[in-house]
Amino acid sequence: MDADLPATASPSPGPAARKRPKPGERRTQILQVLAGMLEQPGADRITTAALAAKLDVSEAALYRHFASKAQMFEALIDFIETSVFGLVNQIVDNPHPLPPPGKAARITSVMLQFGEKNPGMTRLMVGDALVYENERLVARMNQFFDRIESSLRQALRAAAEAQGSLTPTVQANAQASVWVSFIIGRLQRYARSGFKRLPTEQLEASLRALAQ
Template sequence: MPDALPTPSSDPDAVEAPIRKRPKPGERRVQILQTLASMLEQPGGDRITTAALAARLDVSEAALYRHFASKAQMFEGLIDFIEQTVFSLVNQIVEREQVAGAGATDVGTRQAAKVIGMLVQFAEKNPGMARVMVGDALVFENERLQQRMNQFFDKLEATLKQCLRDGAVAGATPTADAQVRAAVLSAFAVGRLQRFVRSGFKRLPSEHLESSLHLLLG
């Protein structure tokens, strides 16, 4: 989130107003997205308008549109962040577990469990992003935003299926249930995120996670 604003000077001789630094190129764009994500962290809040966002940033609505063509494009910026962060971490998990578990029959199961663990921890640390992920923040927004999140979870499920399939091949076991198990894991993750959002961020998605994954993957 943006750094805290400087506090006014208590020196009575300090009569000059502090000079407000002009944001560097690209910095204001990041500030807008950070502020939008912060506003989304208010559970049960009203639909965020560009007027409210501009007021929070202490700028005009016209200033917002110099950086984003529409509010939908702002949400797309958040979705870009979610996709890039999550799938970058997914790739790290897959590569790390392949090296650590070379030759082991349960490497695919470990990969899948760690991917789900990473996803729910990401949502837990970024509640505003969690609202975007489950579509709660996208109600009444452009339909393509929800379609992108649907594609995100489709890609996640495909990744889980590949992990489980590769692990099954390594262990010379049938791979037919990889798709079913991946679908169940994906639905489990979505359900945890939805419960987190609907509870006003009180029911943490990581609650009893290890035991739950053991039941699903054991």
């Protein structure tokens, strides 16, 4: 998992591991272990019992920090949104145009690189880890990709206008749909291949083909 993300390493053995966590540490540890469990290829649905066992605590201890498993997933989704949109917004708001294939390609690269470095988060993004979970989690990830498509549309419309397109909005809408479908497809393939088919595979050539 990327160094900027919650670490998934197990607590060190010995007396130090039995220290009472400082305020907030246990909550972070729960999310770290949950993210690590999501990184296991072909993992079954994660239960609070399995999560508690990994942490060597009771399920009641989990609920002292999170009201439900859905709330734990929401905390991970918060992290995804903050990490990805922090970068995407920088790209979109940059007043200087990027050389072809442009800002849409940079946004796509950010998405796929994030997924590659964080396989557990990828399973959340494409919904594999949300099967049988709360429907609002699925809706939230759908909204996440709607926002990505909107960012792509904005970047592509600016590019179309710069190229003198007579219908920049129509062109951008169609192109953004294709770009976001490419992103989702690459992330799904990564998750469903057991993280063997990297989403950035032949990325530069693929981005050039999309930009044509």
